Amino acid sequence: MSDSHLRAVPVPDLDAYSVRLRHLHEAVLSGEPPAGEAPRSLISASWRRSMDAGIDPETRSAPPAFDSQDLREIRSAHPMNALLPLVTGTLLEAADASAHILIVADADGRVLWRDGNHQVMNRADEVGLADGFHWGESAIGTNGMGTALAARRPVHIFSAEHMVRVLHVWSCSAAPIVDPDSGDVLGCIDISGTMRALHPATVALVETTARLAESHLALRMRERDDRLRARHDRHLRALHGEPGALVTTTGRVIAGDQAQRWGSRIRLPESGGQVILPDGRTAFLDPLDGAFLLRLSGRQRVPVLGLSFLGAEHPSVQLDGVHVPLSQRHAEILTLLALNPHGMTTGQLSFHLYGDEGNPVTVRAEIHRLRAQLGPTVAAKPYRLTCTVEADFLDLKRLLAAEDTAPIARAYRGPLLPRSEAPAIRREREELEGQVRARLLLKGGPDDLWAYAETEYAKNDIHILERLVAMLPPDDHRAVAARIRLAALDLA
Structure with missing residues (x-):
């Protein structure tokens, strides 16, 4: 039977085809050679992969892939997020009106979004056809999303073509979306419905939407290329x-x-x-x-990454003197990698960024986006920085290990990433703050203490202000300012 057979089958013949499929399904699972025709080659190959993966045909539901509390962040970090308005605008209304559901999954078949007919969604919940569940072939066997991703082509999976029996009342049409920039599969889109509701021709609509999404990505890629050529032509010259x-x-x-x-x-x-x-x-x-x-001549040049994160509401990052706009989360990742030059695993980064609630999937997505901006300066396995790092917080740590106190006051411009709530960043911030304060109270002169008191987070430090009043002449403007601040604190 050819792979195009389903598209050619008239709707009244689907019942007969479903019966033949069930006989083939039972024969394959029992290890007996099927009598007569075999499943189409797409399905035969998928069934082999499913059995090699140890899929149990009696499984009742797809397994969960994400915790519900992590799903929002995973969605926002995923490149499929930018395509969602195009996909839903093209398919959602038709899916809802025809008693179908629309699903968008990542490249591993994990469901990121689902919408459509509410009655069908209620039924889909029973088999895990919902947000946060894993529909890769390795998790639930032959199905639209998993098989489309494994074969890298649009597919229609009908009734007993599913490996798992509980899915035999379902049919689905899915198509992968390939990023024209990287050549990688970003994810897939899928329309699913009950066996009698979903027509095999649905796969053509899904495939057209996937190609439209890829055209959208290609247009954005060409626009980025034009900007890069204009920005960096001087380097080629x-x-x-x-x-x-x-x-x-x-x-x-x-x-x-x-x-x-x-x-x-x-x-x-x-x-x-x-x-x-x-x-x-x-x-x-x-x-x-x-x-x-890319150049052939000359010696290899080691790039320099500059991080200015002390007292910074908006962290500053420079690569070879060129400003690179980065998010707060990326600044936190760079801080951790700078503090751990031998590298960190995905699990370690996840724990230090999010604590026990961390999800390595989120970290991998963030690292992917960070490497898109900084390239191989962020290496993998383990994650580490391969460039020269010049960071104000590392300079401060070196100064704290020395004897001279004056440079500490000049170097300290405020707490490390003051807006960060990452557990490891908070601990490092509190430790640095405590060391600076203790050193200045113990050995700092008036100039050092005043420099510290002028930072946003130390200007109302009672012990620092009292020390200034005790050390400075009463008519010194710094002593006057310290007394005014202390009086304000007493009134508060």
Whole structure:
């Protein structure tokens, strides 16, 4: 039976086809060769994968993949989030009106969003066809989402083509969405319904929507490429005719290699700034803002990452002197990696960022987005920084280990990432604050204490103010300011 058979089957014949499928399903599960025709090749291959994965045909529901409290953050961090308005605007109304449900899943088949007909959603809850559940083939066997992702092609899975028996009343049409930038599968979209409600032609509608989403991604990719070429053309010109190219953080060559000696894409290293080209030569990758300069000549240059996180409501990050806008969460990740130069695992980062409630899936998504901006300066396995790190909080830690107190007062501009609630950042912040305060109270002169008292988080420190009053002449403007602050604190 060909893979296109279902699209050609008239609706009245689906009952007969369903009966034949059930006989084939029972024969395959019993280990007997099927009598007569075999399942279409797509289904045969999926059943083999499902059995190799140890799927139990009597399973009653897909397993959960995410905790409900983590789902919102996982959704917002996932690249499929940006495509949701396009997908729902194209498919949701039709799915709801025809008693179907619309599902969007990530590249592993974990459901991120679900909507559609409420009666069908209630029935879908019984088998875990809902937000946060895992529908990869390795979790629940042959099904629309899992099989579309495994085969990297649109599929329609009908009735007893599902490996798990409880799903035989369902049919589903799904199509993967491939990122034209990275070439990776981002996730898939799926329309599911009961066996009699969902027509096989639904797969054509789902496939068209997936291609529309990919076209949207391709347009945004070309717009980003144009901006990168305009921003970094000067770096190519600075090579003065030497071989080189502008490369995206996903490895696509977008400028400089007019002869296409290296093809349209190169394989970026997991870490470091060297890459082996298709012709066997070694090239260097210099990180730029959102891209890399690939060059053949000269020595490998180690990039410099500058982190200014003390007293910073909006943390400042620079890569080779170029400002890189980063989120608070990315600043927290960089802080932890800077404090742990030997590297951290996904589990360690998750615990230090979120505590016991952390989810490694969230951390991997954040690292993926961070590496899109900083490239191989953030290495993997374990996660670590492969560049020279110049961080104000690391400088402060070195000064606290020395004897001289004056540089500490000049270096301290406030608490480390004051808005951060990450457990490990809070502990580091409190430790640094306590060490600075103790050192200045013990050995600090008037200038040191005043510099500390001028920071936002120390200006009302009673012990610091009393020490200033005791050390300074009464008519010194700093002593006057300290007395005024102490009086205000007494009145409060």
